[in-house]
Amino acid sequence: MQYVTLNNGVEMPLLGFGVYQIPAEDTERAVSDALAAGYRLLDTAAAYGNEEAVGRAIRSSGIPRGELFVTTKLWVQDAPAQDNTRRAFETSLTKLGLDYLDLYLMHQPFGDVYGQWRAMEALNREGATKAIGVANFYPDRLLDLIVNNEITPQVNQIETHPFFQRTDYQDLMREHGVRIQSWGGFAEGKNDLFTNPLLAEIGKQHGKSVAQVVLRWLTQRGVIAIPKSVRAERMVENIDVFDFQLTDEQMARIATLDTGSSLFFDHHDPEIVAWLAKRRLDTDPHTHRGRAARRICP
Numbered sequence: 001m002q003y004v005t006l007n008n009g010v011e012m013p014l015l016g017f018g019v020y021q022i023p024a025e026d027t028e029r030a031v032s033d034a035l036a037a038g039y040r041l042l043d044t045a046a047a048y049g050n051e052e053a054v055g056r057a058i059r060s061s062g063i064p065r066g067e068l069f070v071t072t073k074l075w076v077q078d079a080p081a082q083d084n085t086r087r088a089f090e091t092s093l094t095k096l097g098l099d100y101l102d103l104y105l106m107h108q109p110f111g112d113v114y115g116q117w118r119a120m121e122a123l124n125r126e127g128a129t130k131a132i133g134v135a136n137f138y139p140d141r142l143l144d145l146i147v148n149n150e151i152t153p154q155v156n157q158i159e160t161h162p163f164f165q166r167t168d169y170q171d172l173m174r175e176h177g178v179r180i181q182s183w184g185g186f187a188e189g190k191n192d193l194f195t196n197p198l199l200a201e202i203g204k205q206h207g208k209s210v211a212q213v214v215l216r217w218l219t220q221r222g223v224i225a226i227p228k229s230v231r232a233e234r235m236v237e238n239i240d241v242f243d244f245q246l247t248d249e250q251m252a253r254i255a256t257l258d259t260g261s262s263l264f265f266d267h268h269d270p271e272i273v274a275w276l277a278k279r280r281l282d283t284d285p286h287t288h289r290g291r292a293a294r295r296i297c298p
Helices: 024-037 051-061 081-096 113-126 139-147 167-175 187-195 197-206 210-220 232-239 248-255 270-278 289-296
Strands: 003-005 011-013 041-043 069-074 101-106 129-135 155-159 179-183
Touching: 024 041, 024 051, 024 232, 051 069, 051 081, 069 081, 081 101, 081 113, 101 113, 101 155, 113 129, 113 139, 129 179, 139 167, 167 179, 187 197, 187 210, 197 210, 197 248, 210 232, 210 248
Parallel strands: 041 069, 069 101, 101 129, 129 155, 155 179
Antiparallel strands: 003 011
């Protein structure tokens, strides 16, 4: 495994395992298989509804806590945001069955962002989470947060894949010491990614699959990747990407696939903003609102 060093000195694996859209009833087995395959970075969120299953897999693995890097995410909080952020953090920590987090991310750039961030800064200073960051923050939101707060986010997890490459934004984040992390690295198969002729040709040259080419392209750029799979053999394949390197010419060819726009949703779209900003996690196990939220909230 290769690692990146965050702006506070914490080391984070460059490749991990994500559990977005894995049903809670399947998550424990999937995470157990991922840990057995060698993954040590696990990425979940309160909105995914599977933190407890991730925690069970961690405990049953027998892997020392210090060898794992566990991330979860804060959903938009009602006022008072600082108090509610701490309560949400403690709820996630309890569900995971952990004493601390390695990385806590603000899941959406909405609500009282500053109140939420101040609470996250306090949790970081207390050692309750080793690092803090954000997700789905576009450049204007990220720079505003950096300028007006004491701690610069260590990570920004954003949609990043061959059809939406975010290279200019990655450069901007690098200037400010923020690490880019990809969600949707495979674009959920959109635009026929897994049969793309260019990616398939490059894979053939290295004896690798399209998925392995994409993950190598991400990690070679220094983008932290968290591919998801429920198939153990695919997990093994996805982590086997550090024994080859793409050439400059191959990287340049992949760059031609960039469309420059999201394949999912735009956080500047007023309808998306209104929906996400007003959404609250459903704590009632007898309804399905939480499941609906998980479908659209990477």
